[in-house]
Amino acid sequence: MSLVFRFGKRHKKKLVFSAFLFGGSYAFIKYSIYKIKKSLFLLPEDSRLVKKEYLKSKKFDHYLAIKKTSDDAILSIFESIQEQINNNLSSNEYLEQLKLKPPNKLELWEKIKILSVSKCLASIYSMVIVSILTKIELNIVGGFLFRQIVTDGSSFDNIKSSSQINLSAKFQKKYLENIEKFSQEGIKKLCLNIRPIVEKVFENINLKENIGTEYLNEKLELTMELFEAQNDDFVTEYLSFGYSITKGSLESEYCLVDASNPMVDHVEENILSDLNNETLDLILCEDFKQTFRTIFDDLKNDLLNNLSSLMLTQILKRESPEKISISLPFAKLIPILNQIKLPLNKNIIIDNISLNIFSANIYEAFSYFPEESFNYDSMGGLDVNMLLKELV
Numbered sequence: 431m432s433l434v435f436r437f438g439k440r441h442k443k444k445l446v447f448s449a450f451l452f453g454g455s456y457a458f459i460k461y462s463i464y465k466i467k468k469s470l471f472l473l474p475e476d477s478r479l480v481k482k483e484y485l486k487s488k489k490f491d492h493y494l495a496i497k498k499t500s501d502d503a504i505l506s507i508f509e510s511i512q513e514q515i516n517n518n519l520s521s522n523e524y525l526e527q528l529k530l531k532p533p534n535k536l537e538l539w540e541k542i543k544i545l546s547v548s549k550c551l552a553s554i555y556s557m558v559i560v561s562i563l564t565k566i567e568l569n570i571v572g573g574f575l576f577r578q579i580v581t582d583g584s585s586f587d588n589i590k591s592s593s594q595i596n597l598s599a600k601f602q603k604k605y606l607e608n609i610e611k612f613s614q615e616g617i618k619k620l621c622l623n624i625r626p627i628v629e630k631v632f633e634n635i636n637l638k639e640n641i642g643t644e645y646l647n648e649k650l651e652l653t654m655e656l657f658e659a660q661n662d663d664f665v666t667e668y669l670s671f672g673y674s675i676t677k678g679s680l681e682s683e684y685c686l687v688d689a690s691n692p693m694v695d696h697v698e699e700n701i702l703s704d705l706n707n708e709t710l711d712l713i714l715c716e717d718f719k720q721t722f723r724t725i726f727d728d729l730k731n732d733l734l735n736n737l738s739s740l741m742l743t744q745i746l747k748r749e750s751p752e753k754i755s756i757s758l759p760f761a762k763l764i765p766i767l768n769q770i771k772l773p774l775n776k777n778i779i780i781d782n783i784s785l786n787i788f789s790a791n792i793y794e795a796f797s798y799f800p801e802e803s804f805n806y807d808s809m810g811g812l813d814v815n816m817l818l819k820e821l822v
Contacts, residue, residue: 489576493793496572500789501780503568503609504561508773510613511556518621519552521545521768539637543760546767548628551653552621553772554729558722559616559665561779564609565789566712570705571602573796597701605705608669616668623667627657635760642757643734643741650730663714665722717788724784729773736774740766 521542528538574597597605631653635641658664712718741758744766758766773779 485580488579489797492572492576492579493790496568496793497786497789499572500565500568504564504779505776507560507564507609507613508557508776511560511617512553512771514613514617515549515552515556515621518618519545519549519625536637539761539764540633543635543637543764544625544629544632546764547632547650547653548621548625550733550767550770550772551628551650551657552617552624554726554733555620555624556613556617557729557773557779558725559668560609560612561725562718562721562785562788563612563669563709563713565785566709566792567606567608569789569792570708570796571597571605573793573798576793576797601702605702608706608709612669620668623660624653624657628653631656637761638759640757641760641763643738645757646737646763647730647734665713665718666710669710669713712792717791721782721784721788725779725782728778728782732774732778733770733772736770737763737766740770 524538524542524545528535532538578597631649635649661667738756741756741763744758744762745756779785
């Protein structure tokens with residue numbers, strides 16, 4: 431015992447140093463193992479926060495991908511829209527007749543006048559409708575696809591959705607045919623309806639009368655008012671192609687009923703009917719009307735601004751700058767209207783803030799998980815500030 435005591439007293443400093451060395455090393459190793467486990471396996475208290483941030487980022491990236499897809503789709507369909515309108519409101523027949531110098535040339539010019547104005551208005555209406563319809567449908571599909579991605583992910587097996595809908599490629603194609611049908615049937619009907627109203631408003635304007643953009647805008651506004659007054663929800667008239675709008679649904683005042691024979695199974699047919707009802711509800715909501723009017727006014731103003739520029743070019747050819755008055759006889763305005771190819775500035779639609787916020791709200795609504803086990807707060811919605819920064 432005395433030997434051990436003497437040994438301890440003699441090597442006291444070494445023993446204390448060794449205790450600190452081995453004790454500190456043990457503590458450091460234990461702490462390192464704890465940190466490694468935390469980073470590799472995620473401790474329960476950190477897991478939810480990491481999932482929330484990961485899903486929030488994943489959701490934002492997915493929305494931007496859907497936005498790009500819908501923007502590209504809108505731009506790609508504009509050419510076919512213009513072709514449809516030119517086919518339905520073509521003045522080529524009357525122009526050919528004018529070359530023969532017929533006795534009724536004044537009557538033919540009147541018809542060309544009505545057609546040129548009708549084409550401009552029909553183009554604006556068609557482009558606004560197809561743009562918003564495309565955004566609505568692709569963001570509905572995008573929202574469901576995000577939920578499908580999350581619930582199918584192996585890293586999130588604990589997240590289950592009782593209301594999950596799996597959208598097959600065939601089903602998506604069937605649903606998105608609404609856009610194609612509008613560009614074929616809806617535009618044709620729109621052109622047919624807008625022509626007589628343009629004629630009613632513009633028929634008394636003499637071809638020799640000087641027309642400025644301000645006066646033209648007044649006439650366009652009157653035409654729009656009469657055209658839209660035909661139906662309280664006039665847009666639905668051009669989106670009912672292949673579907674009949676009926677009353678009596680338990681869930682909404684209107685219901686889109688498929689009049690064709692869809693190539694989908696019974697379950698998907700019911701889902702398709704539900705999504706069409708959701709689409710119609712969005713078309714009837716105030717946000718749609720506000721977005722519609724914002725884009726329409728922007729396109730109309732762009733048309734008038736470019737028209738002023740083209741008119742000014744014509745005037746400068748024959749008048750000195752001090753005598754300039756930006757107005758032309760209607761007869762000289764007709765060729766200018768005919769040469770304008772809408773949309774003049776495609777970014778007016780793609781960068782429209784109202785449209786992008788409306789789209790983001792739709793995506794958010796259809797990507798939302800209603801279950802308590804995976805509620806909105808745990809996931810986080812689209813970051814509006816981040817979204818606006820991205821859009822601007």
